[in-house]
Amino acid sequence: MKLLIKGGKVLDPINNIDDVMDVLITDGKITTVQKNINDNEAEIIDATDKIVCPGFIDLHVHFREPGLEYKEDITSGSEAAAVGGFTTVCCMPNTNPAIDNGSVAVYIKDRADKTGLVNVFPIGSITKGQEGKELSPIAELISAGCVAISEDGHTVASSKIMRNALEYSKMFDLPVMCHCEDKQLSREGQMHEGYFSTIYGLTGIPAEAEDVIVARDIMLSRLTGAKVHFCHVSTKGAVELISQAKEEGLNVTCEVTPHHLILSDEIVGDYDTDTKVSPPLRSQEHIEALIEGIKDGTIDCIATDHAPHHFEGKDCEYDLADFGISGLETAIAVIMDKLVDNNIITITKMVELMAVEPASILGIDKGTLNEGNLADITIIDPELTKDVDTNNFYSKGKNTPFKGSTLKGWPIMTIVNGRIVAHDGVVI
Template sequence: MTILIKNGHVLDPGTGLDDICDVLIDGDRITEVEKNIETESDRVIDADGCWVMPGFIDLHVHFRDPGLEYKETLATGGRAAVRGGVTTVCAMPNTKPVIDNGVKVREVMERAKRESLTNVIQLGAVTRGQKGEELADINGMAENGCRAISEDGKSVMNASLYRKGMQAAKKEGVAVFAHCEDITMVEGGVMNADEKARELGLPGITNAVEDVIVARDILLAKETGVQLHLCHCSTADSAKMLALAKKEGLPVTGEVCPHHFILSTDDICEDDGNFKMNPPLRSRADVEALREALKNDVVDVIATDHAPHAEAEKNRSMKLAAFGIVGLETSAALTYTELVEKGVLTPMQMAEKMSYNPARILGLSDKGSVSAGKIADVVIFDPRKEYVIDKNTFLSKGKNTPFHGRKVKGEVRCTIVGGRIVYEGGKTID
C-alpha cells in the first residue's frame, strides 16, 4: 500500500528537516520526503496545519501481560499506545511470571506481533524472578530481541550482583534501565516527604531514596562501561547528577514523565490514590529543575511509566492504593501544552525526546526519523486542537490519572505503524 501525506509540517530530528513537505510511504518504508510530491497513491492524507513526526517511542510502559491481564493486555495497551501516537513501546518485565529468560521474551514478542497495534520490545529482568539473588538469563534474553534489562519496580540492592548484571549487559550489547529506589529507606512512605504529607497525615518518601541509587548506578556504569538509562527521574539532584555524568562523557541517559514535569505536591488537595505514583510527585522546585533539564537537553527522553490498575486498586486512600498512573494517551498533549506551548521545548525537541533519542538509546537505526529509507512509523499531530482529558474515553483498561478534566492542546490525528494506518479520526484500525 502507498500513502501520501500532503502539506504537513515535517519535524525530523534525524535530518534536521523543519519545513512543510510531503511524505510518501510505500509498503513499510518511507520512500520520499519532498515538497509537492505528485504521484499516484492508494491513500492521500491532507496534513495541512499538522506536524508530521516520527512515531513516538515510549521506553517505559507496563502492559501487565502475562499474568495481570485484568489491568492491561498487549491488545488494550497497543490500542492506547497508537491513540497517543506511540508506535514502539518497551514493556517492563515485572509481570507474572517475571520475564527473566529468553523463552519468555520470545513468547511475549511473538504474541505482540499478532495482538498489539504498536511494536512491543519486551525488556528482561536483571535477576531471576526479580528477587535480587541471582542473575537472570541475560544472554538468552538478548538473543531473543531484548534490548535492555531492568529490575523496574525496584532496584537491585546487592551492588555486587548488580555490577555483575551490568557487566553481562555490556557483554551482550544491551542497556540497563534503572528504577532508582533504595527500598530500605522507603519506610512505608506513599508520597513525597513534605508539609503536604504531614497535612494529610501520610508517611513520606524523601528525595534521598532516589538520589542515593542514582549516584550508585552512575558510578557502577562508569566502572562497567554499560549504557545506563535512568528511569522516571523526579528530583533536582537526579538531574544534577545526570548532568555531571554527561559532562564526564559517561554512557548515561535519563527520562522524565509528564506527571513529574507538571505536577507537584501542591496539586494534591486530598488523600486521593490517583496521585500515588513511584517515584512520588515532588516539590515545585524539583518540577522546575526537571523542566530546565529537559530544556537544556540534560534529560534525553520523555516517557510515561504507563502503569494501569483496576479502579478498586486506585480509588482509595494513598495508604492502600497501588502505585501508578496511566500515560500513553495523554503524554503528547501534556508535553505540547506544558512544554512546547510555554516555550520550555521547541517542537523539534519534542520530537527528539519522544522519538529520536529513544530510538538511539535502543539502537533502532531505522526508526526515530521521517526520512527516505526509514521504517514508516509516523504520527500526524494537530497542535491546534483543544479539549479536556476524559479518562472515560481511554482505550487502556486503566483509568487511573490525576489529569482527568484537565484542559490541553494538541491531538494525535493519525498513527502509522510499519506503513499501516492503525489509528485515525479517533478510532483504532485493527
C-alpha cells in the first residue's frame, strides 16, 4: 500500500527541511521526501497549504486503565490522541493496580495494539503500588516495554529511595520522570497561593512546593549522573533551577503543559472546576518565565498531562473536585492559536517541542521523517478555525477549561505506521 502526501509544507527540523515537498509512504514506511513525486499506484493526499510534520509525541498521559476505565480507557484515550494529532503517547503508572510489574505493562501494550490507532508506551512506577517504600522491579518493567519510570501523581518523599531509583535507572539509561510536589506544603491546597487565592477564598499551593523537590532531584541527579526529567514544570523558580542545572551539564530535561503556558490563576475566579489541576495554574509572572524557558531552551518539550475525569469528579464544589484537565484533543490547536499565531514561537519550534525532543528524551527512533522510518505523520491546517466542543470529544473526559473557545490551527490528519487513523476530527 502506498500513500503520497502532495504539496504540503514539510517541517522536519532534524533534517533541516522547511519547504513545500511531497512525502511517499510505502508499506508503512517513508520511502522518500522530495519535490514533485509522481506515483500512479499511490493514494494521493492533497496537503496544499497544510503543515506536514513528524508525528507528535505526548510524554505524559493518563489513560486510567486498568482500574479506572469509567474515566478513560486505552481505546478512548487512543482515539483522543489520534484525533488530537498525536501518533505516540506514554501512559503514566497511577492506575489501579499501578504499572509496577511486567504483567500490567504487557497488558497495556496488548490493549493498545488491539486498538491499532497510536503507539502507546507504558511508564513504570518507581515504587511498588506507588507507596514510596520499595522499588518496583525496574528491569522487569523495561523488558515489558516501559520507556521510563515515574511516580506521577505522587512524589517519592524519601530521598534515599529516590537516589536508589536513579542509580538503578542509570544502568539502563532510563529517564526518571519526576512529579515535584512537597505534600507538606501543598496539602489541602486548591489553587496557586497568591493574590487571587486570597481574593477567591481558596487554600493556596505555594510555588515553593514544586521548587524544593526540583532542587532536591537536581542534587540527586548530580550525585548519581542519572537521567532526570521534570514533569509539568509550572514555576519560575523551577525554570531557574533547571536552567542552572543544564548550564552545569547535568542530565536533566523538562516539560510544560499547554494550560500552564496559557492560563493564569485569575481564571479560577469563576470556580469552574475544569480549571483545577495539579500543579495549579500559576500567576502571570510564572507564565512569563515558562515562555522564556521555551525560548531559551531550558524547557525541552510540551506534554499534555491528559487527565480525564468522570463528570461527577468535576460537578461538585471546587475544594472537592478532582485535579486534572483533558488535554489531548485541544493541545495542538491551543499552541497554534495562542503561541504560534501570536508569534511567540514558530511552527518549527512547536514541532521540536512536540515531536523531536520527546523522541530524544525517550531514546526512540521517531520525531523525524527519515527515509526508512515508520511513517508517523501529523498534518495540520494552520487556517482551520473551530470551536472546542466537548460533545465531540472521543475522550471520556470532557473536563477542559478551553470548552467553547474558538481556536485557529487544528490537526486534520494523523498517520500511524503508514495508516490514516484520524481525518478531519474523526477516527478512521
